[in-house]
Amino acid sequence: MNTVTKTSAARAVDASKIYGSGDAEVRALDSINVEFASGMFTAIMGPSGSGKSTLLHVLAGLDTVTSGEVFIGDIELSTLKDKDLTLVRRDRLGFVFQSFNLIPTLNALENMTLPLSLGGRKADSAWQDEVVKAVGLGDRLGHRPNELSGGQQQRVAVARALLSKPEIVFADEPTGNLDSRSSSEVLSFMRAAVDNFGQTIVMVTHDAGAAAYADRVVFLADGSIEAELMNPTSATVLDRMKQLGG
Amino acid sequence: MWRVTLKGLLGHKLRFMLTGLAVLLGVAFMAGTLVLTDTIQVIFDDLVASVNDGTDAFVRSNEVVDSAFGEERNRVSADLLPQVRAVQGVAQAEGDLQFYAQVVDAKGEAIGNPGRGAPSFGFIWNPGRLNAYRLVAGNSPSAAGEVVIDRGTAKKGNLRVGSRVKVLSQSAPEDFKVAGIVTFGEADSPAGASVSLFTSEEAQRLSGAVGQYDGISISAVDGVSQEQMVRRIDAALSDPKVEVITGATLTKENQDQFTQQLSFFSTALLAFALISLFVGSFIIFNTFSIIVAQRTREIGLMRAIGASRSQIVKSVIAEAALVGILASAVGLGIGILLAAGLKALLAGLGIDIPAGATQVLPRTIILCLGVGTFVTIAASVLPSRKASRISPMQALRSTGSDPMKQLGRRSTIGVVITAVGIGSLLYGLFGNVGNPTLFVGIGALVVFLGVAALGPVIARPVSRLLAAPLPKLKGMVGVLARENAVRNPRRTASTAAALMIGVALVGFITIFAASIKNSIATAVDSAFTADFVVAAKGGGPPSLSGFSPDLAQKIKEVPGVGASSGLRFAGAELQGKGVFVIASDPATSTQLFDVKPESGDFKQLGINDVAVSSDRMKKEGWVLGQRISAKFPKGASTLKITAVFGMGQQAGLSDYFISLAGYDAHYTQQLDSQVYAKVADDANPRVVGRDIKKILKEYPTAELLDQEQFKATRSGQVDQILNLIYALLALAVVIALIGIANTLGLSIVERTNELGLLRAVGMTRRQLRSAIRWESVIIALLGTALGLVIAVFFGWALVTALRDQGLAGFVAPVDRLAVIVVLAGLAGVIAAILPARRAARLNVLDAISQE
Incomplete structure (x- = not known):
């Protein structure tokens, strides 16, 4: 079912996530098996309640699976204690959320370097220059989030995710709150990160247009994988969604 | 609206417990203070009443000096006693004396923690109704060398009838035999004080009051009222320096004196309770401000669906009132428990407060609930007004107001308030006003509010x-x-x-x-x-204790002591003003203290002379050789300013020095507060010190x-x-x-x-x-x-x-x-x-x- 083109950056093996019990039992993830290849931009799609966000959260170490295993590289997350899990997030993963992405008391540059400085590290300055240039904020690096537009804020969030050179970046509806112009700015930036820097990105979205920026689309329904699509376009994604009845 | 208020409270129990705690602690402190002092007051009133229970009338001198050391009254002649006894309707009349008498046990330790705990008194043992004590062992004192002690003292010193004890008084330490042991009603001793009772002659000798009494207590026959008794005795006595009062008046006076002392104590404690509440009000203000900010959406929504501004204000204030009442009520309860605990603590420290019901007066309940609730409501007024200004539109916007607005106006207001506070404070301190404490207190309070108002600008x-x-x-x-x-x-x-x-x-x-x-x-x-310097261990209570002049005499006789003098502190009225006076030996004083003599001769201070500091001379406009009027416990007199010196009150001494001979003539009790000694040039200070210490073995309340x-x-x-x-x-x-x-x-x-x-x-x-x-x-x-x-x-x-x-x-x-x-x-x-x-x-x- 899964296509593995390169080495896997993250994978879930027989992973289940069950909420409640008895009649109220909800299987958010139902023995799912999926791998995400390095250097690839993957979009996860599916209707509400399909488990796409849950999948992202367990892969990112923000939530735990009820059974099965989740790996980041070779590290199995379900056995880790909170502290080690936190360090995995800090040193190996990057995050972009739909909103509340930035700390309001820190300026754009401080927000970008936050995971690094939490680890007491500094960004490689050449790399930082490159990311800062790519994020296209120019002289607004010293501004606080409330002085930036929504698109700018999300680009800062992406830059933060990239700056620590993580093994994988997870993005949860990163353009969900943006207008179409800002959305394409953010998505292009993410696309460029994959193309130019070989970054691995896994993005949850419900927007076919956003999914079209990815290399591969995984469709979820009822906690398991329904279908997938390589080199998608908006049209092929919409087409497949129709087929799946979403 | 009320339901919303109530739900808001129940929804955030922890938050309101913390807010309530800020009020609760202050109220508990206040309630504890009031209950404790009321309880002590009632116990002491009862105590005084039972001491004076058999007294229908009291004869005493009308010469009295009221100073910082308390009221000091002249004694009366013992010759009055037969005259009083002869008055018709007198069932019994006895002379009274109260004086310093400290019992020392066999190990040479002073009993009853002098210098810290309750005082030690000597009294005349009077028979019949005029005796407040009850013999529980042995007999009343009937001869010289016999003493009756209270059961508390007996227990502490492990003493029984027949034991030998030493008694310190204003005459030299003497041995006594314990003739009997008494209780005070049911209590071992009156409020933990150490009591020793002597025959009239012994008491007079020990207190230097031969032929004298503090006063005469009279018990009337049945059918003669206190007022009648007073009138009859008054008519029978012709001494213009003597007054007669009823037993009730005596009791009332004693009670009032104690009330005054106690109110100093309770006022101080209440001040600290109010400080706690003041601090608590900041917490309440803060909590309500934050809650209002966090509820902006909710309040906006309420406004959108039709709640009026005043309804919003009322709902916030109602919330505060509820918190205030609840917290005050719990605080009151805790305060009452606290008072009982404090009483136990005092008992543990040797201040034995006799058993008595805990007094929770209606005034305590009303004051505690009222103040606690008022503080809470007052602190929530500003936040509630802020809440009422939230527009319905803000229901739609997210929270997060601009915290920096209005700061310009705020800094002006803050500066003005602070300046007013500083002004009031300085005026109170330097302005020569009638009630400085008020101006200083309000000034301090306003300074706090001013700086708090400036806070956001400085923060x-x-x-x-x-x-x-x-x-x-x-x-x-x-x-x-x-x-x-x-x-x-x-x-x-x-x-x-x-x-x-x-x-x-x-x-x-x-x-x-x-x-x-x-x-x-x-x-x-x-x-x-x-x-x-020989001083009382632990500082000592200010009045009614000290050392017999015998100690100073013995120290003077120690080989190698070049100069020495006892030192006494006293209150007097000079030119109608209450002042603090030091008495010392003028012959040696200038060797013991560098008072920086300026003019006149310090050494020439006689019985009716006084030395005055140059500061005081300037302030009063006096000149050397001038005579000033003086009032002492033993009556009025005129003092001549014989010497002027430099180091007065400013140097921690007094502006007035008199001679010990003058003190003898003008005061009833003769006790040295301290004894100073200077080693002669050719003597070894270490040897002299050792020799003085040997003398102090007889004086266990003193230290070198x-x-x-x-x-x-x-x-x-x-x-x-x-x-x-x-x-x-x-x-x-x-x-x-x-x-x-x-x-x-x-x-x-x-x-x-x-x-x-x-x-x-x-x-x-x-x-x-x-x-x-x-x-x-x-x-x-x-x-x-x-x-x-x-x-x-x-x-x-x-x-x-x-x-x-x-x-x-x-x-x-x-x-x-x-x-x-x-x-x-x-x-x-x-x-x-x-x-x-x-x-x-x-x-x-x-x-x-x-x-």
């Missing part, structure tokens, strides 16, 4: 300054702590203001005490030329001190009071800490999303806790910094105002103030424990996705 720059080293020290955690501390300057400032008050008072009292200690040291260094030790014991006494005040202020500081914890807790709720994000991108729990801890420390240090600035100002103002009353100058004890800063920082750490733990436990995913 940001000062916090940034205080937190400047943090980013270097703690990296990103430090940056976050600093930014969080300054992100809402209003909130930070009002949280810090609560601690500011406590720190200001602690710092002020520390500075004041250091200045006093410095003055003592300066005075001792400059005026103390003796080598040794050299200059340095004397300084140290005096400083020790100041430290004792200082520690007591620290303990009383501790509550205000604890309440301020609850405030910091409360604010942090509420802030964390507001920042849930942010905390989730931080945790998601890799902040460890430990780092998160650390950031909150440092934020708390910054707030605490902000309060401390502001508090210390105020403390230095208050301290400087008071010390300067008291300069002519013996304070040498302003001293800021840097080491102690540094300790305050460190402790405040630690307090910040403690206040952060719970909020930090709560924040660290947040589920990352829930936190991020929280709306």
